[in-house]
Amino acid sequence: MAEVSERDFEAQVLERSRELPVVVDFWAEWCGPCRTLGPALEAAVAKRAGQVELAKVDVDSNQNLASAFGIRGIPAVKAFRDGAVVAEFTGAIPPARIEEFLDQLVPSDADRLAAAGDESSLRAALEADPHHPDAARALGRILVGRGEHDEARELLEPLEGDFLADGLLARLELEAAANGDAPGTGLDAALEAWDSGDAASALEGLQAELEASDDPEHRDLLRRVMVAIFTELGPEDPLSRSHRRRLAAALS
Numbered sequence: 001m002a003e004v005s006e007r008d009f010e011a012q013v014l015e016r017s018r019e020l021p022v023v024v025d026f027w028a029e030w031c032g033p034c035r036t037l038g039p040a041l042e043a044a045v046a047k048r049a050g051q052v053e054l055a056k057v058d059v060d061s062n063q064n065l066a067s068a069f070g071i072r073g074i075p076a077v078k079a080f081r082d083g084a085v086v087a088e089f090t091g092a093i094p095p096a097r098i099e100e101f102l103d104q105l106v107p108s109d110a111d112r113l114a115a116a117g118d119e120s121s122l123r124a125a126l127e128a129d130p131h132h133p134d135a136a137r138a139l140g141r142i143l144v145g146r147g148e149h150d151e152a153r154e155l156l157e158p159l160e161g162d163f164l165a166d167g168l169l170a171r172l173e174l175e176a177a178a179n180g181d182a183p184g185t186g187l188d189a190a191l192e193a194w195d196s197g198d199a200a201s202a203l204e205g206l207q208a209e210l211e212a213s214d215d216p217e218h219r220d221l222l223r224r225v226m227v228a229i230f231t232e233l234g235p236e237d238p239l240s241r242s243h244r245r246r247l248a249a250a251l252s
Contacts, residue, residue: 001042004055006062013055017080021052021105026069026076028060033092034075041077044098051106079105110135126155137164144168145195149175167228170221177218186212191225199229203243211250223247 004012004024013022025041027034038056045054059066059074069078069085079087079101087104089097107115113125114135119142125135136155141164143152149172159165171191190205203226210222226247233240 001045001054001056004057006065009057009062009065013080014083016053017084018082020050021086022080023052023054023102023105024078024080025054025056026059026066026071026074026078027056028058028074031074037075037077037092037098040095040098044095044102048102048106052102077101081105114138131158133159133162137162140165140168144171163231164228167225167231170224170228174218174221174225187222194225194229199233200239203229203239207243207246207250210247219251223251 002012013024016022023041023045025034025038027038042054045052057065059071069076073090075092076090077088078085087101089101093101108129110125110129110132111134113121113128114132116122117138119139122135122139122142125132126139129135136159140152140155143149143155153169153172156162156165156169174187175191186205187209190202190209193199193201193205206222206226206229210219210226213219213222226243230237230240230244235241
């Protein structure tokens, strides 16, 4: 825990937060709730040593900082990551809520395992947290590509509203409709391209398949698979933006 002033706030908080989260406790000596929150916050941060740091700012001695961050009541706690505020609360909250606040800043064991991305790590993440959406989605993606449809469906169906999971489930329906045979040269090649990381070929093949079909249900399944690929690419990806426009035109 460090006492931070206007002189060293940029280095101790903003720059340091580019390496790990920094939680700043805006407080004052005369503030009763501050004296309640402070020790609880310090204890919770200490349990996460090396994962998050705590800085304390005396608002009486650092009024410019208090003004810059819009402090209207204390204690006020703001968490910084990459130089910006990412979470905050005001008032002396109970220890359980402090733990929840810090949990959103510090990756859990399941988060770290899911980030590894390999199958064994993803399975370990789901053992640690059976409802971890990132791990379920990523493992489902692996299983779909390998043809292990039953286990994939079990992982993906609970992820309602998840575009990637929905697209993978649509792919399972497309493959089931082929009665276990190759679903067709164009579609088969598009799905293989998706599995190999060639999003451009995958989207091109899916677009051609959609434009050649007059079956509304089949077209909707293809649309869902394309949306899953858009989700993986991100909304600002040029390939995603181009094919979104083409898809919209084909569906209009």
